[in-house]
Amino acid sequence: MRRLSSALFLLGLGLLVAAIFQTMKFGNVAPIAGQAINAVAAQQVGAANFVTAVVLGYRGFDTLLELTILFTAATAGGLVLGKPRAGASHDPDSGFILRAGADLFFPLLLVVGLYIILHGHLTPGGGFQGGVILASAFFIPILARPGTTMDHRLVSMIEGLAGASFILIGLLAMLDGKEFLTPLLDKGELGALLSAGSLPLLYIAVGLKVGSELAGLLARLSETEAID
Amino acid sequence: MDTGLILYTAAFGLILIGSAGIVLSTHLVRIIFGIALLEAGANLLLLLATFREGSPAPIIVGGRVPATMADPVPQALVLTAIVIGVGILALALSLALRVQRAYGTLDIREVRQRLEQDIVDEAGIELPSSSDAPQAMVSRQEGQA
Numbered sequence: 131m132r133r134l135s136s137a138l139f140l141l142g143l144g145l146l147v148a149a150i151f152q153t154m155k156f157g158n159v160a161p162i163a164g165q166a167i168n169a170v171a172a173q174q175v176g177a178a179n180f181v182t183a184v185v186l187g188y189r190g191f192d193t194l195l196e197l198t199i200l201f202t203a204a205t206a207g208g209l210v211l212g213k214p215r216a217g218a219s220h221d222p223d224s225g226f227i228l229r230a231g232a233d234l235f236f237p238l239l240l241v242v243g244l245y246i247i248l249h250g251h252l253t254p255g256g257g258f259q260g261g262v263i264l265a266s267a268f269f270i271p272i273l274a275r276p277g278t279t280m281d282h283r284l285v286s287m288i289e290g291l292a293g294a295s296f297i298l299i300g301l302l303a304m305l306d307g308k309e310f311l312t313p314l315l316d317k318g319e320l321g322a323l324l325s326a327g328s329l330p331l332l333y334i335a336v337g338l339k340v341g342s343e344l345a346g347l348l349a350r351l352s353e354t355e356a357i358d
Numbered sequence: 359m360d361t362g363l364i365l366y367t368a369a370f371g372l373i374l375i376g377s378a379g380i381v382l383s384t385h386l387v388r389i390i391f392g393i394a395l396l397e398a399g400a401n402l403l404l405l406l407a408t409f410r411e412g413s414p415a416p417i418i419v420g421g422r423v424p425a426t427m428a429d430p431v432p433q434a435l436v437l438t439a440i441v442i443g444v445g446i447l448a449l450a451l452s453l454a455l456r457v458q459r460a461y462g463t464l465d466i467r468e469v470r471q472r473l474e475q476d477i478v479d480e481a482g483i484e485l486p487s488s489s490d491a492p493q494a495m496v497s498r499q500e501g502q503a
Contacts, residue, residue: 136381144374150403151370156362159408164429168416171430172423180416180427184434196438203445207452254417258441320418340441347448354455 176317177251177326185256186329186336190311194296197339201293204343208282211350220353221276232274239267247337251326257333261340268345272352280349285342292339299328299335365406372399386454386464390447397443401436408432 167188168180175183185193223229243263250256272278300311311332318325372395379392408429416427458464461472478485 133382139381140374140378143377144370147370147373151366154366154407156360156366156406156409159410159429162408162429162431164408164416164431165426167430168427172418178418180418180430181433181437184430185437189434193438196442199442200445203442203449207449210449210452210456252417254415256437258437262441262444344444344448347445347452351448351452351455354452 172320175313175326175329176320177329178320179251179253179256181254182251182256182326182329182333186311186332187313190300190332193336194300194311197293197296197336200340200343201289204289204347207347208350211354214353223275223277224273229274232270235270236267239263239270243267243337243341247333248330249323250333250337251329252323257336258340260333261337262344264337264341265344265348268341269348269352272349276352279353280346282346282349285346285349289339289342289346292335292342296332296335296339299332365402369399369402369406372396372402374399384466386457386466386469387451389466390450390454393450394443394447397439401439401443404432404436404439 167184171177171180171183171187175187177183177187243260245260246255246263247257247260250260268280272280299314303312303314304310306312306314313327313329315327317327324330376392376394376396376399379395380389383389383392408431410426410428413426413428414424416430416433454464457469461469463469474485
């Protein structure tokens with residue numbers, strides 16, 4: 131009975147989605163807000179990557195709320211998993227190749243992650259993508275040596291400071307009499323590393339926050355006791 | 359076959375397979391994978407909805423501004439949606455881990471039964487059931503006799 135109702139639900143959902151697809155014309159969509167943003171973003175925000183201009187400039191407040199969702203997920207994950215008991219068993223160290231690879235990859239991933247964060251306003255990438263790479267830089271060594279633990283106090287300190295600085299930059303704009311999270315500082319030359327005002331600073335905060343949150347969450351997942 | 363049809367079929371398939379995984383499977387980890395697939399399908403659909411033929415990425419390289427560029431708004435939405443998806447996935451998996459540790463199984467039918475039994479035991483009441491259920495009818499007839 132449950133199977134039948136599930137199958138009926140799937141059929142209905144399929145028809146619904148198919149009906150949505152019927153109305154969509156592939157590759158020939160009328161320009162909406164995007165074209166208007168593309169026309170003015172270079173002058174208004176000064177970021178060569180317009181996706182960054184949208185994420186941090188036009189809808190920076192939404193990005194702050196999305197960071198809050200991620201923060202809630204990470205906090206809830208930590209709450210659910212809890213602390214492992216002292217002397218709890220863990221998986222043995224992995225083989226030589228993964229251990230050596232983890233040591234080799236750590237500096238490489240750090241550099242790539244920071245590069246992607248710092249160039250988020252110029253090239254594809256940014257705080258979210260770079261933050262995930264930073265998180266993997268700190269997580270791969272844990273996969274290679276499951277016994278090592280991460281300093282969760284330090285991780286949550288970085289996370290909190292990054293989140294606070296994001297909000298602080300937003301509040302600084304209000305001191306100036308502008309709206310919350312309005313891009314500040316000089317826009318600079320389009321395409322230069324030091325351009326787009328306060329957007330790179332915001333992306334550094336986002337990158338550190340995403341990186342520390344994901345690294346902490348993954349480390350907690352791997353630190354939990356092995357199920358017998 | 360044209361590209362549009364392939365891409366739409368991919369988005370449609372991902373959404374449908376993900377939903378099927380959520381409603382049909384009884385294993386918690388499979389349900390979580392279903393959520394991940396559904397999420398990927400939704401992201402693809404969001405990008406396809408505003409795709410314009412022959413429009414490059416909305417990034418200015420070397421000062422040249424193309425005549426038409428892709429819509430940056432859905433790209434920004436999907437960008438954050440992917441990261442949040444990873445967070446949700448990690449949270450769901452950690453919850454599944456707790457369930458496995460508490461009940462020793464990831465089958466939702468078994469977990470639901472054990473959960474209800476636990477609640478009933480804790481509250482000191484009987485398992486809720488319909489008055490027409492076979493057991494209840496027997497006890498009622500006994501009461502009348």
